[in-house]
Amino acid sequence: MDGYNIIKMQKKLKKYIDEMRFHHTMGVMYTAAALAMRYDVDIERAQVAGLLHDCAKCIPNAKKLKICNQQHIPVSEVEKKSPYLLHARLGAYIAKEKYNVTDPEILSAIEFHTTGKPEMTMLEKIIFIADYIEPMRSKAANLPEIRKLAFQDIDRAVFETMRDTIQYLNEEKTCLDNQTVVAYNYYKKLIEEKEAE
Secondary structure: OOOOOHHHHHHHHHOOOHHHHHHHHHHHHHHHHHHHOOOOOOOOHHHHHHHOOOOOOOOOOHHHHHHHHHHOOOOOOOHOOOOHHHHHHHHHHHHHHOOOOOOHHHHHHOOOOOOOOOOOOOOOOOOOOHHHHHOOOOOOOOHHHHHHHOOOEEEHHHHHHHHHHHHHHHHHHOOOOHHHHHHHHHHHHHHHHHOOO
């Protein structure tokens, strides 16, 4: 694998996202690196995925839809109603096109960092969790517990994060991506099977 120039990527990214988003992104990058150390995953790949996970977040919603349309990126009915949900899938496209990331696992980790999916790779789990627990996050339910769990049992941390996210979205009456429900059911079963052993 070719090495990535992470400093150069940071400088470029800083032009396209606002200051708060950039601080969050740096938090995700460092948290992803720490989790990569814990779970014996390539640290640089975790940093790149963490750094670019929200690279499409600050694109206006109308433009998100337009780019997806132009590039034949699939858009679900839920995403048409709530285009902000597209930032993950669009982020994977931008990471490839604008930052020359060709590693399919890094691109997948970016694409599924909001919804998760069944049978995630360790890198995908790391980015999913790092986005939720990075140091600037403070509002999520059970955050201290999930932060601890992330370094002890990442599958359980993924499950708890999905459960809390679904609960929060239901309470807020916000759009829930079906992908999240599918992923949640998969990890729920996995944890139940682990506990039954």
